Amino acid sequence: QVQLVESGGGLVQPGGSLRLSCAASESRFSLNAMGWYRQAPGKLREVVASITSGGSTGYVDSVKGRFTISRDNAKKTLYLQMNSLKPEDTAVYHCNTVPNGVFSWGRGTQVAVSS
Helix, strand or coil, X not given: CCEEEXXXXXXXXXXXXXXXXXXXXXXXXXXXXXXXXXXXXXXXXXXXXXXXXXXXXXXXXXXXXXXXXXXXXXXCEEEEEECCCCHHHCEEEEEEECCCCCCEXXXXXXXXXXX
């Protein structure tokens, strides 16, 4: 089973930036469409960004123009560059395959946006 380890979260002021990383344990990572999921307290988990094995990307409307997803298949790593962060971006962020999250879920990384 592919293991995933997310990192890069933290506390940031509104308008700030963070770059999340997701390291996969196996090269099967490169064959799969991947996404960044987030779950805020009391809310359902949602996919905010996705990228196919070939590099085509998609975003939920709430993050379009602010977040950029990318991947380095040689490094087995997924990234999420988050700019112009808002308090409503506060959540635990996970990575996994899309649409079904078939890899083993990591612990996630906490993002908190607050002044």
